[in-house]
Amino acid sequence: MPLNVVILGGTKGIGRALARRLAARGDRVHLLGRDVEDLARCAADLQARMPTPSPVTFSVCDLERPETFAPAVSAAATELGGFDTFVVTAGLFATQPQLEADRAFTLRLLTVNFAHTILLCEHVRSYLLARSGGTLCVFSSVAGDRGRKPVILYGATKAGLTAYLEGLDHKFRAAGLRTICVKPGFVRTGMTEGLPEPPFAADPDQVATTVVRAIDRGTPVVYAPPIWALVMLVIRWLPRAAMRKVGF
Amino acid sequence: MPGVQVRSENLEAITVDVPLTRGLGRAYGDAALPAPGDTRIAGSALADRILQFNPETGDMTAEAGLSLDELYRAFLPKGWFTPVTPGTRFVTLGGMVAADVHGKNHHVDGCFGRHVSAVRLRVADGRVLTCSRTEHAELFFATMGGMGLTGHILEVSFRLARVPSPWIYQEARRVPDIDTFLAALKESAAAWPMTMGWIDCLSKGSSMGRGVLFRGRWAERHEAPADFPALNAPIPVPFMFPDGLLNVHTASAFNALIYHQPQARAGVVHPRSFFYPLDVAADWHRGYGPRGFTQYQCVLPASGGHAAVRRFLEVVTGAGGASFLCVIKDCGPEGEGLLSFPRPGISIALDLAMGDDTQALIDRMNESVIAEGGRIYLAKDALTRPDHFRAMEPRLDRFLDIRRTWDPEGRIRSAQSVRLFGW
Numbered sequence: 230m231p232l233n234v235v236i237l238g239g240t241k242g243i244g245r246a247l248a249r250r251l252a253a254r255g256d257r258v259h260l261l262g263r264d265v266e267d268l269a270r271c272a273a274d275l276q277a278r279m280p281t282p283s284p285v286t287f288s289v290c291d292l293e294r295p296e297t298f299a300p301a302v303s304a305a306a307t308e309l310g311g312f313d314t315f316v317v318t319a320g321l322f323a324t325q326p327q328l329e330a331d332r333a334f335t336l337r338l339l340t341v342n343f344a345h346t347i348l349l350c351e352h353v354r355s356y357l358l359a360r361s362g363g364t365l366c367v368f369s370s371v372a373g374d375r376g377r378k379p380v381i382l383y384g385a386t387k388a389g390l391t392a393y394l395e396g397l398d399h400k401f402r403a404a405g406l407r408t409i410c411v412k413p414g415f416v417r418t419g420m421t422e423g424l425p426e427p428p429f430a431a432d433p434d435q436v437a438t439t440v441v442r443a444i445d446r447g448t449p450v451v452y453a454p455p456i457w458a459l460v461m462l463v464i465r466w467l468p469r470a471a472m473r474k475v476g477f
Numbered sequence: 478m479p480g481v482q483v484r485s486e487n488l489e490a491i492t493v494d495v496p497l498t499r500g501l502g503r504a505y506g507d508a509a510l511p512a513p514g515d516t517r518i519a520g521s522a523l524a525d526r527i528l529q530f531n532p533e534t535g536d537m538t539a540e541a542g543l544s545l546d547e548l549y550r551a552f553l554p555k556g557w558f559t560p561v562t563p564g565t566r567f568v569t570l571g572g573m574v575a576a577d578v579h580g581k582n583h584h585v586d587g588c589f590g591r592h593v594s595a596v597r598l599r600v601a602d603g604r605v606l607t608c609s610r611t612e613h614a615e616l617f618f619a620t621m622g623g624m625g626l627t628g629h630i631l632e633v634s635f636r637l638a639r640v641p642s643p644w645i646y647q648e649a650r651r652v653p654d655i656d657t658f659l660a661a662l663k664e665s666a667a668a669w670p671m672t673m674g675w676i677d678c679l680s681k682g683s684s685m686g687r688g689v690l691f692r693g694r695w696a697e698r699h700e701a702p703a704d705f706p707a708l709n710a711p712i713p714v715p716f717m718f719p720d721g722l723l724n725v726h727t728a729s730a731f732n733a734l735i736y737h738q739p740q741a742r743a744g745v746v747h748p749r750s751f752f753y754p755l756d757v758a759a760d761w762h763r764g765y766g767p768r769g770f771t772q773y774q775c776v777l778p779a780s781g782g783h784a785a786v787r788r789f790l791e792v793v794t795g796a797g798g799a800s801f802l803c804v805i806k807d808c809g810p811e812g813e814g815l816l817s818f819p820r821p822g823i824s825i826a827l828d829l830a831m832g833d834d835t836q837a838l839i840d841r842m843n844e845s846v847i848a849e850g851g852r853i854y855l856a857k858d859a860l861t862r863p864d865h866f867r868a869m870e871p872r873l874d875r876f877l878d879i880r881r882t883w884d885p886e887g888r889i890r891s892a893q894s895v896r897l898f899g900w
Contacts, residue, residue: 241486253551270526277530277537278551419485419523 232444233312235305237261237290237349238319240271242418243368243440246433247316250441252285253278259305259312261290262319290349292319292341298349302356313363314444315353317346320368320386322420328382335382342386347393354397354406362405366444367394371412371452374461377477398449407447411440414457427477429456480511480518488524488540492599492629495519497891499625500542500569504576505772506859507892508624515890519629521571527551528632535637536594541571541630546708553643553748554705560638561589564804566753571630576856577622577814580752581671581693583824584809588817589635590621597632601884605631619879621814624855626880626894642701645671645751647693648743651736655686655790659783659823662807665692671751673806677732678827679725681794685787688805689735696745706747728801765830772857773800773839774826775846776808776819785849786823792845793827796838803827815876818854826857836860843869855893866897873898 234251238244239260252258252275260275262268268287275285286308290301305312321338328335350365357363372380373387391410398408415421415430431454439453452458464477482499485491492498498519499509511518521542529538535557545566548559563578572578577590586592595609596617608617620627652658658674665672669692676688749756777785793800804826808819829835843865846853852869853861867873877898887900894900 245486249551270528273528274526277527280555282530282532422484423481 232256232314233259233309234314234316235259235261235302235309235312236316236318237292237301238317238368240264240267242318242420243413243416243433243436244316244318245271246437247318247440248275249278250434250437252276253280255280257283257309258285259309260285260287261301261305262287263289263291265289292321292345292349293337295345295348298352302352306356311360313357313360314366315357315363316366316368316444317349318368320346322383324424325379325381325383338382339386342383343389346390350393350397354401357406358401358404362407364407364409364444364447365394365397366409366411366440368411368413369394371414371457371461374412375464375467375472377464377472379477395449402449408449409440409443409447410450411436411443411453412451412457412461413453414460416453429454429460480516482518482520484520484523486523488519488521488542488629488631489599489605491519492631493603495629496889497625498541498571498629500572501544501567503565503567504572505857506855507896508576508855508858509572510892512890512892512895521569521630524631525569529634535639536634537637538595538632538634539570540632541569541574543570544568545570545573549748550708552637553640556639556641556643557637558640558643559589560586560592560636562752564753565756566749567756570633570635571625574621574630574633575623575625576854577812577817578856579808579819579824581673581691581806583819584666584672584807585670587809588621588812588814588819590812590814590817592638593621593633593635595634596620596630598628599631600628601886601888609634615879616883618813619815619876621812622817622855623815623876623880624891624893626889626891627883628889640695642696642698643706643748644696644701644745645693645748646696646700646744647691647746647751649738650690650692650742651688651738652690653687654684655787656783658686658688658690658805659786659807661690662805662823665690666807668692670694673804675735676790676803676805676825677736678790678793678800678803679729679732679798685790685794687736689738691751693746693751700745702745706749708749725798725801728798732802765828768831770828770830771835771859772826772828773842774818774824774854774857775842775851776822776824776854777846777849777851778820778822781822781849781851785851786825789825789842789845789849792841793825796834796841799832799834799838800827800829815872815879816855816870818852818856820852822851824854826854840865855897858893861897863897863899 234256236248239248240262248258260268272285272287276282288304291297320342369391370387372384373391394408394410413436415427436453443451483491495518496515500521502509524540524542527539545568562580573589577588579588597607599605671693674688674690680687806824808824811820839860847868
């Protein structure tokens with residue numbers, strides 16, 4: 230059975246790659262995003278890639294404007310005739326030095342990545358539980374696994390998000406809500422353009438492959454690419470004394 | 478400092494006030510590198526959306542960063558492919574227009590530009606406009622093969638071709654010398670849509686030009702396997718080979734191995750092995766060691782006949798193992814692009830390991846090309862001298878006139894344009 234998938238963040242980066250994979254195998258996709266013209270271009274792209282082209286729909290949802298959440302969820306449900314999968318790849322990013330120098334943007338990033346993302350998930354949780362279940366797949370990050378020097382603020386939002394998603398999974402999986410917490414490592418996208426590339430850097434398509442598999446299987450926590458599970462295992466067990474010394 | 482490349486999904490935004498846009502940056506020479514002093518250029522690779530596709534006609538409009546690799550994966554399963562493909566799938570639509578690429582079917586289908594109906598371009602003064610055969614036609618023809626110097630290519634409209642199956646039917650046949658080779662290419666062109674050959678550049682004298690001729694066509698559905706010819710990620714060449722590992726002796730053994738495969742082989746093959754034999758290994762250039770390599774490709778006019786090809790090959794083989802293998806192909810009519818490379822005649826492409834005498838060899842080859850009335854392919858050039866290029870290109874002044882009209886201050890430029898044209 231093809232999925233009926235809603236993606237917030239499907240116009241760029243990993244979200245774009247993921248939307249393409251789903252559309253190419255025949256899943257029906259509804260895009261959410263801020264910029265209508267950008268959404269229309271992405272919808273055309275997905276439509277052309279479907280096995281039998283059919284119109285791909287979209288509506289406006291802005292993580293900076295919580296008042297758009299309820300209308301977006303109901304618009305997506307109307308357009309798809311009900312959805313069973315909701316993916317959030319959108320979020321804000323800046324490097325630690327950039328954030329340290331800009332309080333206003335720090336507040337925006339903390340608000341969008343933590344408070345607003347969770348608020349949106351609450352809308353989706355209610356919707357999916359009301360129709361006896363479905364999949365909520367949200368992009369957190371390996372940055373949330375441990376407080377680390379280069380990602381203190383960004384990582385803190387992702388740590389909070391990860392904890393929220395874990396709680397949801399514990400409480401509602403039995404009721405049919407499958408929560409998937411995706412933790413990508415460094416991925417080469419517009420978001421990371423210009424940053425020095427660490428080891429194990431991946432392309433969006435690799436991550437998308439891993440995430441599609443996780444959606445199909447309902448895996449609650451997924452590192453992408455999978456090597457990051459091992460890397461983070463080591464980093465989580467490093468003593469504080471060592472973490473103070475190392476640069477990562 | 479060689480400069481940085483800025484990439485974004487929003488190609489229009491990043492092409493404001495930059496001297497050059499590049500695609501995947503795989504050009505063999507300096508066509509996709511910033512000119513000396515330029516520090517920032519745009520990269521189109523993240524702008525890769527299909528904006529329109531008509532499943533009745535195959536007409537497609539897409540952003541310039543869409544790669545052939547992506548098109549292969551998304552559209553070959555549906556029975557569509559670009560009517561022209563170069564020898565690598567790691568090339569963007571913008572790059573295919575800029576170099577007006579050709580493939581094994583040039584004698585039948587011409588260059589990629591022939592199948593392009595319109596290009597959306599950010600010209601030097603910042604305007605974004607659409608050019609086609611009827612709208613800003615001179616700009617359109619200067620853009621085909623214009624190496625990205627007429628403006629930043631934002632979107633390309635072109636037509637995909639229907640293929641009966643995603644597999645290739647290929648025949649490979651051993652050819653003992655250059656005369657036989659040229660005759661066989663000519664004879665094959667009449668019956669086969671795709672032809673090309675590999676020549677062993679280490680063989681001299683009576684066996685000069687010996688090699689293997691390949692002829693192919695898309696396999697009919699009843700001949701082809703039922704499954705899709707999937708593309709694996711390229712196998713990485715994880716380290717630099719030591720200098721000199723790829724030398725006359727190893728290459729000579731390799732060439733003999735290829736040549737002495739069974740006399741005639743025919744059958745259905747993977748399109749990857751037919752179109753993109755070298756894409757199997759990522760970073761295969763590392764095989765050439767830390768100094769790397771360059772490519773060289775020229776076309777010798779048909780009017781020179783076999784003798785012209787023989788004279789040119791004598792220059793190549795006389796250099797004693799500077800190149801191990803070359804690719805030979807007969808070209809069809811000249812394209813519409815003002816600087817489009819192919820013209821009726823024989824095209825010869827070769828890899829050259831970079832060395833102290835590479836410049837001298839390229840000078841000698843260029844002198845031979847000029848004497849024969851031929852020309853070189855800018856997409857593969859890094860070392861040609863400006864006066865040599867001018868001597869090969871009677872069309873150059875017209876191209877530069879159009880470039881000057883649209884870009885009087887020379888804002889759009891590359892390392893190659895500054896090297897060859899001075900701006």
